[in-house]
Amino acid sequence: MTYTIKEVNCETGEEIIREATAEEIQRIELAKEQDEIRQAEAAAKTAQRQALLDKLGITEDEARLLLGGN
Amino acid sequence: MPITKASGQAVAPAAKGDLVVGSATNDASVLGVGSNDTVLTADSSTATGLKWAAPAGGAGNMVQIANGTLSGASVTISSLSTYSELLLFIEDSYNATANGTTQVRINNNSTTNYDQFGFTISNNGSGGANPPVRRLLNGQTEIEAIGTLTQNRADAQDFFTIRFFNTKNAGFTSFDVLSYADGASNADNEIYVAKGIYKVSEAVSSLVIYQTGGNWSGGTYRLWGG
Numbered sequence: 028m029t030y031t032i033k034e035v036n037c038e039t040g041e042e043i044i045r046e047a048t049a050e051e052i053q054r055i056e057l058a059k060e061q062d063e064i065r066q067a068e069a070a071a072k073t074a075q076r077q078a079l080l081d082k083l084g085i086t087e088d089e090a091r092l093l094l095g096g097n
Numbered sequence: 098m099p100i101t102k103a104s105g106q107a108v109a110p111a112a113k114g115d116l117v118v119g120s121a122t123n124d125a126s127v128l129g130v131g132s133n134d135t136v137l138t139a140d141s142s143t144a145t146g147l148k149w150a151a152p153a154g155g156a157g158n159m160v161q162i163a164n165g166t167l168s169g170a171s172v173t174i175s176s177l178s179t180y181s182e183l184l185l186f187i188e189d190s191y192n193a194t195a196n197g198t199t200q201v202r203i204n205n206n207s208t209t210n211y212d213q214f215g216f217t218i219s220n221n222g223s224g225g226a227n228p229p230v231r232r233l234l235n236g237q238t239e240i241e242a243i244g245t246l247t248q249n250r251a252d253a254q255d256f257f258t259i260r261f262f263n264t265k266n267a268g269f270t271s272f273d274v275l276s277y278a279d280g281a282s283n284a285d286n287e288i289y290v291a292k293g294i295y296k297v298s299e300a301v302s303s304l305v306i307y308q309t310g311g312n313w314s315g316g317t318y319r320l321w322g323g
Contacts, residue, residue: 028194028311031169037162037320038176047170054207055170055307058239062198062309066245091228 030055100125118145159184159323167316171307173205178302180322181265187242187257190308190316196248197310198278199257200239203270203295205305209236215274215291217243232291240295244278244287246308251315253279264301269294 030047047055080090099109103123110117114130116137131137131149138150159182163174167190177183190199213234219227232243242257257276264270274291295301306318 030312033165033167033169033172035163035165035172035174036176037174037322042165044169051170055309055311058200058307058309059195059197059311062196062245065198066196069245 116147118147120145157181157323159321161319162322163318163320165318167306167308167313167318170312171305172318173303173305174318174320175303177304177322178265178300180301181263182323183259183261183264183301183304184321185257185259185261185304185306186319186321187306188317188319189254189256191246191248191250191253191255191314192308192310192312193249193314194312195310196245197308198245199242199255199276199306199308201257201259202239202305202307203261203297203301204299204303206295206297207238209238210296211237211240211293212296213237213241213274213291213293215243215289215293217287217289219244219287232289234291234293240272240274240293242274242276242278243289243291244276245280246278246310247280248310249314250279255279261301266300267298269296269298270301271295 030052032045032047032051034043034045035041076087080087083090085093099107100117101107102125108117108125108127110127112130116128116130117125118128120126126145128145128147135149138148139146140148140150162177162180165172167187185201187199211234213232216229216231218229234241240259242255244255246253246255255276255278258274260273262271262273272293272295274289274293276289278287278289280286304320
């Protein structure tokens with residue numbers, strides 16, 4: 028994938044669109060990887076919760092009621 | 098009136114407003130009066146340990162200093178050093194290639210200098226709300242809007258606002274965050290409220306906005322300064 032970078036100078040109003048440098052690409056890819064890990068962790072937690080609810084045969088609202096939550 | 102130093106030499110103000118100040122142990126010198134409306138400020142790098150400087154003060158009237166379309170992998174807004182406070186609005190951003198979150202860095206600093214304490218409220222997919230979830234994010238490498246934006250969703254109505262305080266001077270910059278992630282289904286909508294600190298003693302000269310999914314397909318930004 029080609030990444031571009033937009034730079035805006037507030038003083039001069041100048042706008043530049045250029046290709047990302049190797050270092051910038053590395054940072055972008057790293058942020059992407061970290062975010063994918065977070066998304067996977069969140070999805071796994073949701074799946075785990077649903078599996079537990081299925082096992083107990085109750086809904087999320089019922090589980091909340093059982094635990095005294097809102 | 099001259100003051101006699103330990104060495105026997107006399108030191109005296111030369112003009113109205115001049116000060117005779119200690120410049121070392123048993124030594125003194127004259128600090129000339131500063132410009133109108135400046136205030137006396139400690140500065141260990143000067144000969145007297147003092148200087149005249151413009152008062153830090155609070156923000157003045159906020160004015161819009163930048164606005165435009167989000168494009169590419171990141172947008173850097175520079176030349177911000179003259180502003181004491183900044184307010185950033187990011188609106189309706191989305192990405193064609195992958196899910197992602199919107200993030201912002203100060204001075205392109207990607208080290209673990211950002212702490213954010215806040216909470217999220219999300220819905221449970223059936224019209225109700227989940228209880229708030231606390232989010233204590235210590236040592237982050239960016240300011241983050243919690244909530245994943247679904248790829249290729251042009252009709253998403255997400256937003257991310259950040260208000261920055263003490264941006265002009267050295268010293269830590271604090272920030273307030275409010276964001277809303279409009280997910281693909283009713284179960285993905287998330288509101289996030291937080292307060293944070295950027296733990297580097299420096300003025301804010303630039304902000305880098307990016308989305309972890311890659312290049313933006315749409316969205317706008319507006320930046321106000323004062």
